[in-house]
Structures are given as C-alpha cells and as structure tokens.
Amino acid sequence: MDLKSLIREIQDFPKEGISFKDITTVLNNKDAFKYVIDQLSEQLKDLNVDVIVGPEARGFLMGAPVAYKLNKAFVPVRKPGKLPAETARYEYKLEYGTDALEIHKDAIKPGDRVAILDDLLATGGTVLAAAKLIEELGGQVISLNFLIELSFLKGRETLKDYHVETLVQYDEE
Numbered sequence: 001m002d003l004k005s006l007i008r009e010i011q012d013f014p015k016e017g018i019s020f021k022d023i024t025t026v027l028n029n030k031d032a033f034k035y036v037i038d039q040l041s042e043q044l045k046d047l048n049v050d051v052i053v054g055p056e057a058r059g060f061l062m063g064a065p066v067a068y069k070l071n072k073a074f075v076p077v078r079k080p081g082k083l084p085a086e087t088a089r090y091e092y093k094l095e096y097g098t099d100a101l102e103i104h105k106d107a108i109k110p111g112d113r114v115a116i117l118d119d120l121l122a123t124g125g126t127v128l129a130a131a132k133l134i135e136e137l138g139g140q141v142i143s144l145n146f147l148i149e150l151s152f153l154k155g156r157e158t159l160k161d162y163h164v165e166t167l168v169q170y171d172e173e
C-alpha cells in the first residue's frame, strides 16, 4: 500500500517552515487505516509486550487499536493536568515548542514490557519523554513504533538506546 500518497502535507502549519504530515487522510480511508494498524501490530506480535503506551493525542489513534488487536493493555500518556490520579511528569522539546507529559503512577508495574506507539517521529522528544516516564515507574521499553518518520530531524539519534520501527520515511522536508 502506498501510504505516502495518502498522507496529506500542509505547508507552514502550525508555524511557518513546518511541513505538517496530516494522517487524518489515512484514518479516513478504511483500508489504509486497517493496513497501518495491521502492520504496526505485526511488528509487535512476537515481542511479548504487556502494555501499549500512546502519547496524546495522535498516539491514541495508533496505540489503542493496536492494543485491542494484540489483546494488550493500553495506557495513555497525556498533556499536563488531564490525568485525574497521581502522575509522574517529564518535560521535553517539540519540533515546534516545549511541552510536558504525564502518566498515572499506577499504570505501569515494575517489570512490565512496554511498546510506545505514535503517529510520527520528528525530534523524538515526545516518545523519549514517554520512555523516561515508563522507566521511572519500573517498566522496560521494548519497542517504539511509528507510522511516519521525519528522518532529516534525526529522532533516531535521540532514541538510540531503543528499538525503533517506522512505516513511512521522509528524508527531507
């Protein structure tokens, strides 16, 4: 399946100079959405993970369906102030800005084998933050899986200590 042809590119969104990769056009195509979830699930099926983590918001769109398909638990990592119980927090940098992420402290048990799923790898800051939160709670980060990789931003260098898999790569903006 030619996923790249289904990913819509919007120039100068949300800021000048950013070429935004819009996955809503993939989600809106039932065959493409199914293909993406099936492919991400296939990458994980033999890794014996216990938990799938997805960072808000687009990580939910990849992580929750894969967790359902593989019959695993799903744990959301959210932007500050959204999770109601006791949280751990980590601050990180984005391609456009700075943010922080939180996870419920009781969501990951020591020794849990965890995969983190997100729609897109840019600088790697978001998923590194999620990985640090999981490790702080005693989890083991087994795999990081993405639909899209912006290779020119070198997120793999930020994530060099982890196993990274992506379905579609962009070598230049």
Ligand SMILES: O=P(O)(O)OC[C@H]1O[C@H](OP(=O)(O)OP(=O)(O)O)[C@H](O)[C@@H]1O
Pocket (backbone or CB within 6 Å): 055, 056, 057, 058, 059, 093, 094, 095, 118, 119, 120, 121, 122, 123, 124, 125, 126, 127, 155
């Ligand atoms: O590799 P990075 O440089 O961290 O960038 C990638 C992250 O940026 C986007 O999320 P965003 O923070 O825009 O939030 P959203 O999912 O709520 O739209 C994307 O969904 C990834 O989570």
Ligand SMILES: Nc1ncnc2[nH]cnc12
Pocket (backbone or CB within 6 Å): 018, 019, 020, 021, 022, 095, 096, 120, 122, 150
């Ligand atoms: N260029 C981009 N397109 C879509 N989501 C992003 N998140 C970070 N950079 C992005």
